Amino acid sequence: MDLQPTDDQLALIEMVTGFASDRFPIDVVRSFGEPNGFDRDRWTELAALGTFGLALSEGEGGVGLDFIDAVLVHEALGSALVPGPLLAATLSAGLVDGVLDGSVLPAIVDIPHDGPIIVEHFRSSDVLLMVDDDGVRVAPSAHAVGIDVVHSTDPTSPVSILESVPAGDLIGGPELAVAWRQRGSLLASAQLSGNSTGSTNLAVAYAKEREQFGRPIGSFQGLKHLLADSWIRTEIARSSVWAAGVMIDESDVGSVDRAVSGARLTAARAATENAKTCVQVHGGMGFTWEVDAHLFLKRAWVLETVFGSVDEAAEIVARLYAAD
Amino acid sequence: MHLRDSESDAQFRSEVREWLRGAVASLPEPPATEDWPGRRTFDAHWQGLLFEAGYAGINWPSEHGGRGATPTEHLIFLEESAAAKAPDVGIGFVGQMHAGPTIIAEGTEAQKSHHLRGILTGDHAWCQGFSEPGSGSDLASLRTRAFRDGDDYVISGQKIWTSHAMAADYCEMLVRTDPNELKHKGISWLIMPMNLPGIDVRPLVTVHGSTEFAELFLDEVRVPVSNLIGEENDGWRVANVTLSFERGTGFVGELLDTTSVFRDLIALARSTKRNGATVWDVDGIRHEFGILGADLDALWAFTKRNVSQGARGGMVMGSGSGFKVAFATTQHRLGDLAIRVLDRASLSLDDVDGKPTGELVHSKLHAFAISLGGGTTQIQQNIIAERVLGLPRER
Numbered sequence A: 001m002d003l004q005p006t007d008d009q010l011a012l013i014e015m016v017t018g019f020a021s022d023r024f025p026i027d028v029v030r031s032f033g034e035p036n037g038f039d040r041d042r043w044t045e046l047a048a049l050g051t052f053g054l055a056l057s058e059g060e061g062g063v064g065l066d067f068i069d070a071v072l073v074h075e076a077l078g079s080a081l082v083p084g085p086l087l088a089a090t091l092s093a094g095l096v097d098g099v100l101d102g103s104v105l106p107a108i109v110d111i112p113h114d115g116p117i118i119v120e121h122f123r124s125s126d127v128l129l130m131v132d133d134d135g136v137r138v139a140p141s142a143h144a145v146g147i148d149v150v151h152s153t154d155p156t157s158p159v160s161i162l163e164s165v166p167a168g169d170l171i172g173g174p175e176l177a178v179a180w181r182q183r184g185s186l187l188a189s190a191q192l193s194g195n196s197t198g199s200t201n202l203a204v205a206y207a208k209e210r211e212q213f214g215r216p217i218g219s220f221q222g223l224k225h226l227l228a229d230s231w232i233r234t235e236i237a238r239s240s241v242w243a244a245g246v247m248i249d250e251s252d253v254g255s256v257d258r259a260v261s262g263a264r265l266t267a268a269r270a271a272t273e274n275a276k277t278c279v280q281v282h283g284g285m286g287f288t289w290e291v292d293a294h295l296f297l298k299r300a301w302v303l304e305t306v307f308g309s310v311d312e313a314a315e316i317v318a319r320l321y322a323a324d
Numbered sequence B: 001m002h003l004r005d006s007e008s009d010a011q012f013r014s015e016v017r018e019w020l021r022g023a024v025a026s027l028p029e030p031p032a033t034e035d036w037p038g039r040r041t042f043d044a045h046w047q048g049l050l051f052e053a054g055y056a057g058i059n060w061p062s063e064h065g066g067r068g069a070t071p072t073e074h075l076i077f078l079e080e081s082a083a084a085k086a087p088d089v090g091i092g093f094v095g096q097m098h099a100g101p102t103i104i105a106e107g108t109e110a111q112k113s114h115h116l117r118g119i120l121t122g123d124h125a126w127c128q129g130f131s132e133p134g135s136g137s138d139l140a141s142l143r144t145r146a147f148r149d150g151d152d153y154v155i156s157g158q159k160i161w162t163s164h165a166m167a168a169d170y171c172e173m174l175v176r177t178d179p180n181e182l183k184h185k186g187i188s189w190l191i192m193p194m195n196l197p198g199i200d201v202r203p204l205v206t207v208h209g210s211t212e213f214a215e216l217f218l219d220e221v222r223v224p225v226s227n228l229i230g231e232e233n234d235g236w237r238v239a240n241v242t243l244s245f246e247r248g249t250g251f252v253g254e255l256l257d258t259t260s261v262f263r264d265l266i267a268l269a270r271s272t273k274r275n276g277a278t279v280w281d282v283d284g285i286r287h288e289f290g291i292l293g294a295d296l297d298a299l300w301a302f303t304k305r306n307v308s309q310g311a312r313g314g315m316v317m318g319s320g321s322g323f324k325v326a327f328a329t330t331q332h333r334l335g336d337l338a339i340r341v342l343d344r345a346s347l348s349l350d351d352v353d354g355k356p357t358g359e360l361v362h363s364k365l366h367a368f369a370i371s372l373g374g375g376t377t378q379i380q381q382n383i384i385a386e387r388v389l390g391l392p393r394e395r
Helices: A007-023 A026-031 A040-048 A067-079 A086-092 A174-209 A221-249 A256-281 A283-287 A293-303 A310-323 B007-025 B036-053 B071-083 B090-106 B109-121 B235-245 B252-271 B283-311 B319-347 B357-372 B377-388
Strands: A106-110 A117-120 A127-132 A135-140 A145-148 A159-164 A169-172 B126-129 B145-149 B152-159 B170-176 B187-193 B199-204 B213-224
Touching (some): A106 A117, A127 A174, B007 B036, B152 B187, B187 B213, B187 B235, B252 B319, B252 B357, B319 B377
Antiparallel strands (some): A127 A135
């Protein structure tokens, strides 16, 4: 057993973190939300790092690492709010031509039984990936009819509402749908875990610099306890995210479904609560568009709905514990 | 990163499992909670079995009589002990987890040869005299005074929260040897035999109604100077050296107990009829079980991270404090859920209807032991904020 990243994994995390701060600083992240703001060149640079093919074998053009490595990378990307269809690309790389090198942009949707079909990044996408109980299908995005939402809740995750979805070509049956839902859920949770780190770092930096009553506000216990709780929620979240990632690679050590659903619960809580704390610590400025705190919160709200809600996750964990 | 046992860990696990099966089956019925002599005998007997089998002091260095096991092996041993329903460390807690490691790190050869073996065999039980009525979170303000008089220290004062004092042979004491020095300076670490004249042990009844703790009233107790561990007035540092023994396994026993309570509560919810269905069929109850199950799994994963880091020879900064705060939150939440599941059966601390309901009410009260003991949740939050996040000190 070894549930801490190895030196190689730490180097991988550092490399991705460095790339994100260099090529996806927050003003670039914000620009992705503007009309026609999706910067394909930067997306191609991200792909060129091997981001989407980490867990794909070298024969398939990937890096040949484990799924946990993809989890760690998504955590680092989530921390920097790197935008775009990150998990759609990671799931479909190697199966859909052009995704691996970034030349084809995918959008992904888990077709709901009822209610509107809302898809992130559909407006910039080349292909639409559709997941349902029968399998996974792919179609050119142009074959789907959709309306781009004018004001997406998360400005850096622009969404469209599809009126209908095309039939598309089947790329895998029910097993692939199960695998994608499980892996997609965990990659979203990894981004949530990273998101909770990003908002905590922002809040801590502000608490050290902002002065009121003649001293940094971070010296007051009321804020210290809020921020310590943020740090703890992150450590709890990343613990369950990492364990679930390793369990996908070593599926004999326990219930992967329970681990993945548990990771959603702890990571969604860490991201939403820490982002709210980040807004609160910024005081009135946290309520403005200009301060980045709201971007973490809004991204967290998007991610916590991806491949399973927190209520579904709680139900799965409860049932699997009872069956164990 | 891995969760699987390595080959050698799997081998160790199967050896431990095999030994525990026989050893646990050989045990007599455990004594009642308030039967201190009975508990002392029972716990010492179990420790003796561990000693003979080479499992005593599992994480102690082998040159001091321990097994020198890796942190991962220690975790495996605790997991298997819980699965086999083996006794926990019991009255041996302070000796094995704190006093022994302190003596190993700071004691003289004479002190080591006099004390370590008795802790490992279970012949000697220890208690801890650190906290005082006026010195809780601010432990370094302690005032129990030790005057030097010839070859003795003469100790007067009062200690509180002294676990197992009723059954202990020795007490690890923090005393003020220099009243002119403030706070951390001027404190010394002493071994106090519990059979000396001038020691009055008064049980302190907890919210459970048990006498796990005591107060010590000390009136001119004469302790030989040879019982000083480390230098005079250097006791604060000595008290903290045992932290370096911590390799992530500190809360595993408690976490195992809590996981077991959680499973008992699921079984109870599924078997308890209410309003024509079972308690488990209530959506809100099941939702809460899901969240707590995820939190427990996360606490296990956090533990494994810390043990993994411990195996590399360090700890994740702040992880002990962070674990304790998160664990306390989960414990309190589990206690609240237990009360919802039990409904009016929670009015009895004794079992109702032949079901283990009393244990569940106890576990609700026990949550305070985690959020208060060993540094309150709020003190841990301060530690994380200042030492991990680097926020400025208030004072």
